Amino acid sequence: MRDKFLLKQYINTLESTALCARLSPEGNIRWMSEPLHKLLDIHYLKQTTAFSKFLHADHRKKVTAAIKQASDNGDAWNGTLCLDSNSRSNWCRCIAIPLYETDGYLTEQVLLFQDISREMYLDELLQEARFxxxxxxxxxxxxxxxxxxxxxxxxxxxxxxxxxxxxxxxxxxxxxxxxxxxxxxxxxxxxxxxxxxxxxxxxxxxxxxxxxxxxxxxxxxxxxxxxxxxxxxxxxxxxxxxxxxxxxxxxxxxxxxxxxxxxxxxxxxxxxxxxxxxxxxxxxxxxNNVNWIPKIQSALVDHRFVNYYQPIKSTKKDKPSYYEALVRLRDNNKDLAPGLFLDKAKTTRYYCEITRSVIEQAVLTSEHYQVAISVNLSIEDILNEETVSFIHYVLAEHKKAQLIFEITETESTEDFTKVQAFAKEVRRLGGQIAIDDFGVGYSNFSRLISLRPDYLKIDGSIVQNVLNDPTSASILNGLISICKELHIPIVAEFVESEDVNGYLCDQQIEYLQGYYIGKPSPEVSRVLN
Structure with missing residues (x-):
């Protein structure tokens, strides 16, 4: 008697706290615990409601067949299933236990559930993160x-x-x-x-x-x-x-x-x-253990930022048409490439001073040799009021200097109106504008049309592969057509072989730049000769 009383308490405790249900041999729900009611968001349940109604449609036939096969064999079924409620789906581990009469006939199925929806969700997130x-x-x-x-x-x-x-x-x-x-x-x-x-x-x-x-x-x-x-x-x-x-x-x-x-x-x-x-x-x-800030400071004080000049040649002339100024940091007997120090300088106030140093040297070189010099400007330069004012001053004071400002990263700035305003004022003062590393894409083309630069420099990767990659050749030919229509001369960078040089000349590209044309040198006179 005492055992029956304890067993009844165990059953009441289980049914009041666990996610469980009792099914008829036909698979209809006879009873469902209150926690399972809440999980499935059910307020009223008919006695003839089939349990399969709450199974996700994608797994319904498979799960019901597996439970039936297990009960026919006198076994419990253990597996994972998805229960559909009125508002959401719930993944659960489930064990289906068949109960039999003394004569061996199935009288009821008891289903116990464990909600694993959160674990499944986290597993999906992990899979998305992993693959x-x-x-x-x-x-x-x-x-x-x-x-x-x-x-x-x-x-x-x-x-x-x-x-x-x-x-x-x-x-x-x-x-x-x-x-x-x-x-x-x-x-x-x-x-x-x-x-x-x-x-x-x-x-x-x-x-x-x-x-x-x-x-x-x-x-x-x-x-x-x-x-x-x-x-x-x-x-x-x-x-x-x-x-x-x-x-x-x-x-x-x-x-x-x-x-x-x-x-x-x-x-x-x-x-x-x-x-x-x-x-x-x-x-x-x-x-990276080098403390670049003191090096940059001392180089500015001692005027050790020097310009190298690389020739840019017209396909219609034998001599260079103009030169690109490329900054170097002179450290003892070495001239260090900008990749070592320029990114470090960009985080400091010294970056704009380096830009001014490059422009000052370019102006003097342009006036002395009576040649055009191009100077690279980043978006940081154009957004810096001191740098822009300095450029305006230089152009106004040095009328004989021929300066071309190559603007890089035009896609990286959202406020393109400042680039347009800068270009307009530079042209008014006698300077010219080039767009550097031009590729393709709607934003690039729309800005090309609105800016109408004096020169367009094609992305070097397109030029380098033009002989071996039909797509690169198609892109280049498309750009040539557009630039001819807009009357914008093209500069092809990374011309490093006779074959590429010949191909670009055949395509009537206006200007060429690269090691095949000439390597950078600290002296324009050496490049000229």
Whole structure:
């Protein structure tokens, strides 16, 4: 008697607190606990309501068949199912326990549920974080875990050059499909080399070996990857696309990803063909242990920021038409490239002083040799009132100087009216305007039309691949047509071979710049000769 009393209390406790239901042999709900009522948002329930009504339609037949098969065999069923309420879906673990009469006939099914909706939601978020939605590749989450698991000392970061041009020119869906095709091919190729690929963001991918591979072997595999890709055409929307990539490789025990990003930055600026740029941890630490602020300060005081000049030649003349001023920091017997110090300077007030130094030297050189000099200006320069006032003063005071201001990063500023106002005033004072690193895309074209620059410099990656990539050639031909209609002369950068030079001349590009035309020099007289 006492046992029956205790059993009744256990049953009452279970039914009042647990998510549970009792079903007839036919699968209709005889009783449902109050917590399950609340979960399913049910206020009234008919005795003839089938339990299957609350199962998600996608799983209904499968779950009911599995429960029936288990009860026919005299077994409990244990599994996961989705219950649909009036307002939401709820994922639950469920155990269905069949109860039998003494004669062996099924009399009832008892269902016990555990709500796991939150766990399922978190698992979905984790899956989304772990795997890229476009390519299906693992992401940075798995990359960092695998780096620790493998103990890899080397990692590479890959960038698809001019990817944005593909997406802007052909559409976003074309860009996504291109990423998918590249990811499928790259994964298969690299897997045979024991290298895993991860998508970081946009057109950036990370590569790591799946064991502690020595750096030299890893670099050899990366070179092989580049060479094979150079002859590969990816089929995207009935188009054959030849991709050009830049790869940076980091080697060290700590912050390998940061090392690889630094190497990639170098690779993207020098267009080194199939060479892999490598940054070693010891060199990176040595380079970044330099306190650049005192160096920059002393260089400004001692006038050690010097201009190098690279010739820009008209395709209709033998001699250079004008020159681009490129800043260097003279440190002892070395002239340091701007990549080492300019980004550090941008965070300080010294950046605008460096810009002024470049302009001052360009003015004097232009007047002395009676040649046009172009000077690079970033959006930070144009938004700096002191720098703009200085430019106005220089143009007003030096009427004989021929200055061209190359504006970079026109897409990065939302307030384009300031760029327009700057260009208008520069022209009024006798200067000229060029747009640097021009690609394609609606925002670029609309600003090109509104600004009407005196020169347009084509993005170097388009020029470099024009002989091997039909898409680059198509983009270039389209830009030539537009610029001819707008009467804007084109400057093609990174002309580094006779073949490219000949092709561009045949296309009637107005100006050429690159190592084939002439290397930068600190003296215009040397370039002139």
């Amino acid at each position: 890229d939605q476009v390519t299906g590749l693992p992401t940075r989450v798995d990359l960092l875990n695998d780096l620790k698991r493998v103990g890899a000392q080397c990692i590479a970061v890959l960038d698809i050059r001019k990817f944005r041009s593909y997406a802007d020119f052909h559409g976003l869906e074309f860009g996504d499909q291109l990423l998918r095709e590249f990811s499928v091919w790259a994964s298969a190729f690299l897997r045979s080399k024991h290298i895993n690929i991860y998508r970081l963001y946009s057109d950036k991918f990370a590569l790591i070996p799946d064991f502690r591979m020595i750096p030299n072997l890893f670099e050899d595999h990366l070179l092989s990857f580049c060479q094979v890709l150079s002859s590969k055409k990816l089929k995207v929307a009935n188009s054959d696309v030849a991709l050009d990539i830049a790869i940076g490789m980091g080697v060290g025990r700590n912050k390998q990803l940061q090392l690889a990003e630094s190497a990639l930055s170098k690779a993207k600026t020098i267009y080194s063909g199939y060479k892999i740029e490598v940054v070693y941890e010891r060199d990176f630490l040595k380079e």
